[in-house]
Amino acid sequence: MAQAFDSVAAVSRILTEHGPLDEDDVIARIRAEGDDPEKRPGPVINEILCPARQLTDDRWVWLPKVLLGRVFTHRVRADEVAYDLLTVTPDLDPITELCLHEGYQQLADGSPVSVVLAEYDHQLLRQRGIPPEVIDPLGALLLLPPGTLSGLGAADGDLVGVRLSVSGLVIERVAAVQSPTDVGERLAATLDADKPTFLDSAVWTVCVDDPAVFTEPLPPLRDIIEDCGLVHDDDWLAPPGFDFERWRFERDCERLIRRYGLEPDDALTLRALVAVYDQMSAILEAAIGADEVPDDSSDAAGDDETPPDDPAGYRALAAAFGSALSDPLLAQLLVDETVGRGGAPAALGLFAETLEPQVARTARVAYRWLRAVALEQIGDVESAEREYLAAESMDTDWPPTLLDLARFASDRGDAERGLALLRRAGAGPGHPLTRILEQHRATPHTDLGRNDACWCGSGRKYKKCHLGHEQLPLDDRVGWLYLKACHHVFLTDWRELLEEAAEARAAHGSADAKLPAGVDDPLLIDTVLFEGGAFADFLAKRGSLLPDDERLLADQWLLVDRSVFEVEQVHRGQGIEVRDVRTGDVVEVHERTASGQLRPGQLICARVVPAGRTHQFLGGAEPVALHERDRLIDLLDSEPDPVDLVEFLSRRFAPPTLVNTEGDALTMCEATVKIGDSARIEALLDDAFDRADDEPHWIEHVTTDGMQRISATVALEGDQLRVHTNSEQRMDRVLAVLTRLDPSATLLDDVRQPVRDVHEAVGLAQQMPTPGAGAFDPDDPQIAQTLDGFIREYETAWLDEPIPALDGHTPRQAAEDPTRRADLIKLLDSFPVADGSTGMDADRLRAALGLQ
Template sequence: MVGVAAQLDPTDALARILSEHGPLHEDDIAHRLSEAGIRNAEDVLPHLLNEINCAAVPLADESWVWLPALLAGRIFTHRVDAQEIAHDILLVTPDLDPIAHLCEFEEYAQLADGTPVSVALPAFDDGVLDERDVPLDMVDDGGALVLPPGTLRGLGLAAGDLVGLRLTPAGLTLSKVTADPAPQVGAALAATLDPDEPTPFDSAVWSACSADPTLFTEPVPPLSEIADDHNLVRRLDVLAPAGFDYDRWRFELDCEVMSKRYDIDEDAALALRTLVTVYEQMSQLITTTFSDEEEAPDEDAPAPTTEGYRELVAEFGAELADPHLAEVLVAETLGRNPDGAAALGLFAETLEPQVPRRARVAFRWLRAVALERIGDIEAAERELLAAETMDTDWPLPLYDLARIASDRGDVERGLALLHRAGAAPDDPMLLLLRSHRAEARPDVGRNEPCWCGSGRKYKKCHLGKEELSLPERVGWLYAKAAQHAVAGEWRGLIAELNYERTRHQDASDEMVDPLIVDAALCEGEVFEDFLVVRGPLLPDDERSLAEQWLLIERSLFEVEAVSPGLGLTVRDVRTGDVHEVRERTASRQLKAGHLICTRVLPVGDGTAQLFGGVEPVALHQRSALIELLDEGPDPVEIVAFLSARFAPPTLTNTEGDPLMICEAVVRVSDSARIESALDDTYDRVEDAELPQWFEHVTTDGMQRIRATVVLDGDTLRVETNSEERMNRVLATLKRLDPEMRIVDDIRELMDDPREMAAKMPVTAQGAVDTDDPHVAALLDAMILDYEAKWLDESIPALDGHTPRQAADDPTRRPDLIRLLDSFPTDAGRHAMNADRLRAALGLE
């Protein structure tokens, strides 16, 4: 629960405090907020400072200022080029960053004359930049200030001129300016910088402005030029003192991050960061060589070498003999650059001869990883086999060879490789292979003739070589595809889908939801990639079945019949096709009439199975889901739609306002006068101990209590169930008593109906007593009246048809029956009764 003083909005209070007393550190801000009447200021402040509409910004010393107050009257300049003039944009980093930050707030997203402006960021506002035909490589991560067409030419600007952006009392203004050198500004910036680490450029500028009110009050050269003239080190949006070794600092920081991220010691982190640097150089070389598709690479160009640091490479490369570090290297290269497989292959091939023999197996494995990512699984297998001969116990090639054996259907070889690799008893691949190990036939003795008719003894023919039928292997086939989805280059997609799936619920990090994997395989086209890359390894019958699966989309099904523990009969709502499905688990939970979204895939014997999870679909979602499926959704869209059922309910009152427990205490200036005024404004409750009033509202033909007001001496207690209602009552009280003072205002959002019921206001005396026979009779009449009206209302779950229309339409009647079946049977006497509604509609 967050309580705030209603007479002063927390953001307004923060703005006033920082404008008058800033800069201030957080503990001082919290103290002053408390003095201003903001309850729980220490808890409120962190959220307040992070609000998008809060213009408080941090300085280099971690204190905070109110940016509009700090920059009032200041001007920042930027030297425009021909492209900026042509497209009417201004690159903001670093020259305009300190003031363009204001454009994040609605009141400053325009010039003083009302001309709209905005900062467009690459990848976020590509549409805005595309409208101006702005080249993608023109705007860096800092973004561009987008101006109305003709603005810069209208200022008379030419390439090389200075434009100034100033904050005036009327708002932001743009003008053509000239500027003289400003050494004092460079010195002021240098004074704000930390000698040990870079400072955000805008924070350094704000800190300098806070220290000197005269800075930037007149045009000075652009910040980038000032920093360069004073030999300050600037990279992107950070600034450091002259002589600061930014690259070394970045390198050491990366080592520290690696050490913590992967739980490795400092020496290992140093080795890995150095090797990653070598990889990045090779990646850059490849990118440069092949950047122009029209130019073929020079065959006579020298191959990249490690001359000059051969001993360093040998020393650090030896660290990859540790399998964990080799896996980390892949994570830091391909994990961050899925298109970097060629560079990784070149890296491994170049460095392998230079590292100690014990580490060469790691580099051969890296070559195999690169080849697999490129899509050449056969070449990757050759490299894995070569790595196996280099060190028969080094685990990573053994795991990958076991996966290849699994793809081929060779259980015994896969298990043998995993045992050599030291796989744990609960290793997923080990469990998968064991679960698909064919058992010896119990009806044939070891020394009896083999069942196949070869004439040889069973032990010499098929014992130990039995194979599962295709229907028995469909789960294995799906698992192979799923493994392709959760590994390698698709991890980013899986992470995005997992976010959509879990945004409304807590989920285990150990298990990947079936819908996530299947959405990646189906809508994300990962299954197609699986067949291209690893399809050549599959047994012929599995590959043929997989190609059939490739053609089958997700759909919406109605359960027509259920055999618990055995299977289902389902009808595709979109096509009308009926499928017999083998399904043990879901068949124990589903009932005829249920709607589910899933994929029904053939298993090779004329029947089908459900894959990718069984998602329940509410009746009112049917049309929207069908429309989405018909459009061909991307994986994120389908996961988001099917996961919306986990979102907490949006509780509203009868006027559609979000439910919120609101309680206010108001001190009035004249209790006798306010009592008389309330009698004229609201409905007085008779026979109450204290003067009490209800505000009523009529919704759905019923009169309901909108607010309760109780007068106790000079104190009014107000209770409502929505913020809108509370604001309305407080505004009325302010009109009735301009001198009234709000001393407490507590508002708590509710998302649990039971919690809402438990916390509903209880001060209203004379509340309805449902045990009173007269009250019960009234409620009975009201619910019957509501049921009668409901029969002719447009119902979303019936595609906007009324219940009477649906009852008369044979194509709609099943939906109506399902809707009535979903009504709770234990809702109590004063609730809609499904049996009465069925009788009224002739459905009994």
């Protein structure tokens, strides 16, 4: 019997029947069954969806088949018994991999089990009352039903086994174990001398080679590994003497080469200096644990202070590689690889202060710059600026220092100084900050001489006062102020929240989830700034740098909430009048772009903020459907986080959910059923369904919204019935009827293809026949009259149906309610103009509701 293609079922069937296969063999066998899996989206073998795993030689196996009957042991500690949990790595890794899949997240008796990680499942661990000190923060745990281990009589030091039976996982106490004989040697035989192997893959490979191994309890894998001299690190296994630290170091160097296009020597240098930073970070963490570290990273280490421990040989590394940071690229990459990846700024400050005296004088500017970066990261911008200036005095041409000082000049509103610094740094006209500052340069007063009194009224000469220090009016600096806050997001940990918001925006294909998309989409950055709190953080850390009038304006912005507005008037190319639907306040917004796109009556979600003498939108204006208005208001009232708000406002990008008139997900289904008693089947089908014509064709009808509709078609061809429906529920219903009519019937074929979009639905519908139906001609007077009758019946029923856009009220109720009548009018105005008899007529509905 041919079934609709199911990749999990196909992979399970093939690997269970044929054993270990490489991926090409799996694909070839699926093709031999009549399907081409490579034409379908996603991987053919998806480890997320099914328990198929790879051996050390890259062949795939069906894990339940490999592990059935196997048992793996673990020596429990007292705290594991007390809290009913088992440490997974390394003893239980090979079998608890099954617990990642739904069918194996329970024991054979039906009680639940799960593999948990402290980093992700802290709430569940708290609910179980498991204290943090008994949890390895990086390790996985098998969480058992309460009382499991004590019920087995297990105590500290006892062996417990986890076995896979035909009914599921079984937890058992192990009284005695067999000798592991040559299991260690077999594991060693699977290993590569130059790189580690996943421990579980090595064990599965041994199990495939020997069906009897691990079918009786053996010592824990940890003991087997150590007894034969193998080494393991987390879930990795390697031959005796393997240097995991060196391997990780070399692997990181390769990553740096790929990521940044570095030469091998530069990658080695960068990785070595990151190792020094890691040592500094460990020192600080130890000091924090002992309450010995000061709050200010500038005091974390003096110039001549020697850290208390040097297990990584950081001084030797510093002597060998420290001077390389005179290369601006390597210095910037060091920041990216440390604090840019969530590392501690204080550790970077300690790194800079400790190493600066030990490197060549020409490289010391880099370490002074790093100290400034660390201070800026912790929010001490005044101290950071002093350090940047000190670094500039050490080397007046070192680009990173000049670029950062240009940012400070921009925050202070000094476009001319910022541009001068950028030119010295070699930044061209295409540099983002150069473009911003060029746009906000003030033009000198041409009506004043250099020696005339300054226009500001200070009494000083123009050349001594404002010449070269002109400033644009506040109205013209609104965008500049906003961009300063945006830069704060891009250069700090707020980027992570921006990336989360971008992923939420991209959920329906509305944007790229990568960070650059966040720059182009005003909603993303604005929600992070205001709902997320980044703007308040910007003012707390950098507000002291802003010109006074910008700081006052920024404080006003913090008091403005995002809201839902109705567009009342539009002045093309100038602005719009909007009314806050929550407060009723009407505001004139200066907005050229939006005024060319919006129309009166439209609902939008926006932040309307003061902008000098006018008001502007910050973060764009998101269209809001009428039926979403009240739910959005409720969400805004709840002070949502940026991701929740972006998810809500991005639902408009979601493709329509395709359902049939019964609300079933649209799926084109076709089945072939062989009839056992074809002599009497026609009479039985006549009783069960409606015959379409004199031919052996039948139709199942359902009535929805007061209209009769075709839900399935059945055609008799010899001794076979062909069934077509547009949902799985309908197909199951018809097949159940056919089985009842003829218990000897056999299902020969059952193909079900979900419909993802409208275009696909049209194409599939055209391929599926409607038995007994002739060509449909909407211009036929008789057909047009019938359709018009259906539509009028539906219009009458619609008047008394709850409508989501009317908050669940019926049109009649909304027409009688002054507070909802405007919404009803907007809804009717949104109806397309009816074409003949093909749609609801808004004018007829208005007349029926007394709205004309």
